[in-house]
Amino acid sequence: MQRRKGDTMTILSTDETLAQDKQRPTDPIIDLDVHETFTSWNELLPYLKNPWRKLLEQGAWTPPSFPFAYWTGHGLNRADSHPADGTPAGSNFELFREQVLDQYPIEYAVLTGQFMPGDLESQYEFASALGSAYNDWVLEHWVARDPRIKTSIHVAPQDPQAAAREIHRLGDHPGVVQVMLPIGNRAYGDPFYHPIFEAAQQHNLVIAMHHADPLRSALGKGRYYIEWHVNVPQGAMSEVTSLVINGVFDKFPALQFTIVESGWSWLPHLLWRLDQNYRSLYHEIPWVKQLPSKYIRERIKFSTQPTEDFSAANWLRLIEMLETDRMLVFSTDYPHWDFDAPQESIPRELPDELRRRIFYKNARELYGKKLG
Amino acid sequence: MKYLVGNVAEVPRGEKRSYKIKNIPIVVIHSAQDQFYALYERCPHQGVSLGNGTLGGTTCATGPGAAFDYTREGEILRCPWHGFSFDVTNGACVNAESLRVRTYPLTIDNSQIFLDL
Numbered sequence: 001m002q003r004r005k006g007d008t009m010t011i012l013s014t015d016e017t018l019a020q021d022k023q024r025p026t027d028p029i030i031d032l033d034v035h036e037t038f039t040s041w042n043e044l045l046p047y048l049k050n051p052w053r054k055l056l057e058q059g060a061w062t063p064p065s066f067p068f069a070y071w072t073g074h075g076l077n078r079a080d081s082h083p084a085d086g087t088p089a090g091s092n093f094e095l096f097r098e099q100v101l102d103q104y105p106i107e108y109a110v111l112t113g114q115f116m117p118g119d120l121e122s123q124y125e126f127a128s129a130l131g132s133a134y135n136d137w138v139l140e141h142w143v144a145r146d147p148r149i150k151t152s153i154h155v156a157p158q159d160p161q162a163a164a165r166e167i168h169r170l171g172d173h174p175g176v177v178q179v180m181l182p183i184g185n186r187a188y189g190d191p192f193y194h195p196i197f198e199a200a201q202q203h204n205l206v207i208a209m210h211h212a213d214p215l216r217s218a219l220g221k222g223r224y225y226i227e228w229h230v231n232v233p234q235g236a237m238s239e240v241t242s243l244v245i246n247g248v249f250d251k252f253p254a255l256q257f258t259i260v261e262s263g264w265s266w267l268p269h270l271l272w273r274l275d276q277n278y279r280s281l282y283h284e285i286p287w288v289k290q291l292p293s294k295y296i297r298e299r300i301k302f303s304t305q306p307t308e309d310f311s312a313a314n315w316l317r318l319i320e321m322l323e324t325d326r327m328l329v330f331s332t333d334y335p336h337w338d339f340d341a342p343q344e345s346i347p348r349e350l351p352d353e354l355r356r357r358i359f360y361k362n363a364r365e366l367y368g369k370k371l372g
Numbered sequence: 373m374k375y376l377v378g379n380v381a382e383v384p385r386g387e388k389r390s391y392k393i394k395n396i397p398i399v400v401i402h403s404a405q406d407q408f409y410a411l412y413e414r415c416p417h418q419g420v421s422l423g424n425g426t427l428g429g430t431t432c433a434t435g436p437g438a439a440f441d442y443t444r445e446g447e448i449l450r451c452p453w454h455g456f457s458f459d460v461t462n463g464a465c466v467n468a469e470s471l472r473v474r475t476y477p478l479t480i481d482n483s484q485i486f487l488d489l
């Protein structure tokens with residue numbers, strides 16, 4: 001890998017990119033973020049009971065939509081991820097297997113979905129029913145097809161009791177490793193959402209959080225897509241703060257969390273600021289028993305994607321500031337446009353043991369026996 | 373040394389096509405202005421095939437609310453993954469000076485495309 005002095009970006013020379021054809025990473029990888037989807041909502045019909053099924057059949061419902069156009073040149077997804085038959089990117093299992101599972105040494109890939117029932121702002125029962133149908137569809141059409149695939153339970157967090165019922169229904173399925181909560185307009189530390197954590201803890205499931213379309217920055221959605229996209233980590237920072245401040249880690253001592261696709265280079269700032277405020281203001285939150293940074297280091301993992309093209313030296317500086325190599329886990333984000341290829345997104349100059357931690361060991365420890 | 377790539381008819385105006393010449397992946401672009409260009413076909417960012425990218429133009433506007441213009445149609449190749457923009461006339465990555473793809477001289481002789489290596 002060639003790095004010019006002063007560059008912040010990884011630059012592959014012609015010879016190196018040529019060599020990539022033969023050179024694939026050999027250490028195993030766990031990919032924490034694959035966005036599978038269906039070809040149309042009608043695929044959910046066999047998994048929906050009435051009255052919900054009729055709502056879809058009658059065309060009585062319009063799914064919520066994202067307000068921005070994508071300016072990548074090829075839309076939301078990698079240009080090469082669109083199936084030849086015109087079906088949506090991420091809907092073709094064989095293409096996913098070719099472009100991810102068989103392309104890299106993926107030991108496990110964790111599905112995270114594209115539809116999030118939490119995006120529905122009203123009619124909570126319908127949101128929960130769609131979530132259940134989607135979960136059953138994924139288990140049958142994706143998880144059952146390859147032992148390397150594990151998945152998330154999608155719930156409607158706006159109805160925590162219904163979400164807990166869904167977690168109890170599927171929580172012990174061998175293909176399920178986590179519960180997915182969308183980062184949008186809810187701060188999950190609020191005790192209102194704790195039934196979800198209670199249920200997840202009972203089934204030894206991780207709580208994964210991933211940004212969703214309703215997400216806003218502190219100042220709103222912004223005028224441009226790039227503005228919205230750059231500000232995505234603000235949602236993650238707010239969720240981490242909310243979990244700490246509301247005492248979630250002591251109330252659910254066995255629960256582990258992941259923050260997916262919000263990057264991680266902002267973490268040292270958040271750890272320092274939380275600790276500094278905690279020392280001065282802990283009287284307001286006496287149920288929080290230890291420094292926030294300690295909870296976060298021990299209980300939350302952060303996926304590396306989207307990597308920000310900074311140098312290996314800066315990776316090492318940041319990890320030193322985190323004071324642990326146990327917080328980072330790898331994800332591709334397939335098939336989205338900001339996909340990270342394993343070898344090219346994680347600098348090869350990083351120490352081998354650190355790379356093994358990022359690509360595999362940290363995720364393996366996170367999911368434990370759930371991976372079999 | 374000149375190597376035969378193919379016939380000009382294989383790359384219609386406004387389109388691109390990938391080839392492997394002497395084991396080097398290249399993408400040949402036939403611009404809307406009827407010019408031919410050859411670029412190394414792998415993106416210098418994360419190494420994906422630029423042949424799967426999108427050939428288009430670039431935007432111009434002086435500020436928020438100003439009129440948008442779209443220029444250089446067919447001269448900007450967008451990477452199929454992260455959408456970086458490469459100027460097909462010189463291989464430069466637009467707005468990222470440290471990134472560049474190699475360009476190769478082409479000649480057209482009797483409707484045949486030849487690459488200089």
Ligand code: FES
Nearest residue numbers: 415417418451454
């Ligand atoms: S691989 Fe081409 S822009 Fe990232």
